[in-house]
Amino acid sequence: MITLTTGAERRLAAEHWLLSTVQDRKRVRAEWDERPFALLPCGALFAAVRIPSTVVQAAAGSDDQEDVDHYLAEALMEGPVICDRYAARYYALVPASTARRWDVPDTVCLGKGSELGVPRPGVTAGDGTRMYWSVPMDSAGVLCPPYAVSQAVMVGRYRSVTHG
Template sequence: MSDATPPVHALSGRDRARRLAAYHWLLESAPHRDTAGMEWTRYGVALLTAGIRWDVVRVPYEVLHPSFARDTAPRDLTQRLGELGVIGPVFCDPYRPFAYFMVPPRTDQQWPRDLAAAGVECLGGTRPYVYHVGVPQVERAAPPGLFWLAPPDEAKRQYVNPEHLHQVLHACVHQSTEQEQADAPQVIA
């Protein structure tokens, strides 16, 4: 690792070691480790390659809850993921607004395409597409910019369970569609 390693602010021994392990793990997906370290230091976000150590499932906020938008607070997103039973590393881009769920590499090869109409997509390394994803610095826990709801814990090698995530997202989309139909004005012929 280069001298451009982002600082791990005022953490105790074990927490510091876990954060550094997470950095090293994430950097395994960097096209150029020195560049990624510099990007984290300067910008708080580094461009990493999906499909090496992880794939990401990109989900619009409104799929998680119809009222969620750019200004949704991180605590509300975290609470919703708890309600849905989603565990594992998740980061957010509030500007777009999307949540990115880190799933095992090659998940994109089996990810069902039935949620694509809702804007849900699995980004991985399956050819011919290789996705480069902006990933926030491990310490970033709130906006502005990209931030982690749950940073990776390399010590546990924990991913979001893709099967559970798909079931949860499918249920959210189905529930939202049912609600829209119920709220639609009834036409009497």
Template sequence: MSTTADGTQRESVATWLAESLNTPGNAHRQWAQTTVAGLALGRRFAAVRLADQLVCAVAVRAPAMTTPSAVLGALGGPVIHAPHSRRFYALVPASPPGHVLGPHAEYLGLGCFLGVPRVGDDQPDELASYWFVPMARPGALCDPIRVLDLVETGTAVLSKMAEA
């Protein structure tokens, strides 16, 4: 894909994300000023907050997925990493799961806001949030079934480790 096409795609994704707010221009201003915009969850998309240890537990257990990159890449959609809080945020469709996700994951929907990095900010930083798995196109979100599988697998591994 050419640089122009890449730029157009990034702008399309940024516009789609910004439209989670009643005033999308606010998101664009925040990205320009601070590199992170507070976006509303629950209407256009939601997020599942995942503890770093949950993701690492799955990576240790699954031979085919030996790194957090492989584990999170298998979710089929965008993931934000917030290294300062040691959390990942998988962006998912705005439909809450039917049950509590457990001690290492939480569904964030209507009434919540998420600090979303500028589209294109995908380089790790010690403090700033970045796109661990970038959004491929507007509306391309993680598969909620895969996210739930990750949560259940990671929780089981962490429970076994705690018992040992």
């Protein structure tokens, strides 16, 4: 017998995983109901690499949101990425240990002691919100490989210099 996991079940698992970073889960759920994101602590289950949108767009070779999202999904091996449209930044979720050794120009790795605005799993660009999942968190605990994030940033930096 083949057992299939639905998208809704995967989103719920990802939501529970994200909620495990806080003690007051009701607060986070209330924040997700009131606004497009909730503040979650970095450093225990995940860290977040903050990347300027100009670098991401240069790497993608486009400023079209759909093209950029598709590029990130491929380049970061389907690892989860959050887009903050107003701040013009992307946040690639990586293993928490990444923050201790991250040293990639034009980026910051948010680790222990940092908080990140995280949209409820399932929020996409089409929802028109300030923050959305550029690459959805497909499963609990599945994160971007740090080397892939580093490589995408370096590609974006190179293209922004060579194509100005």
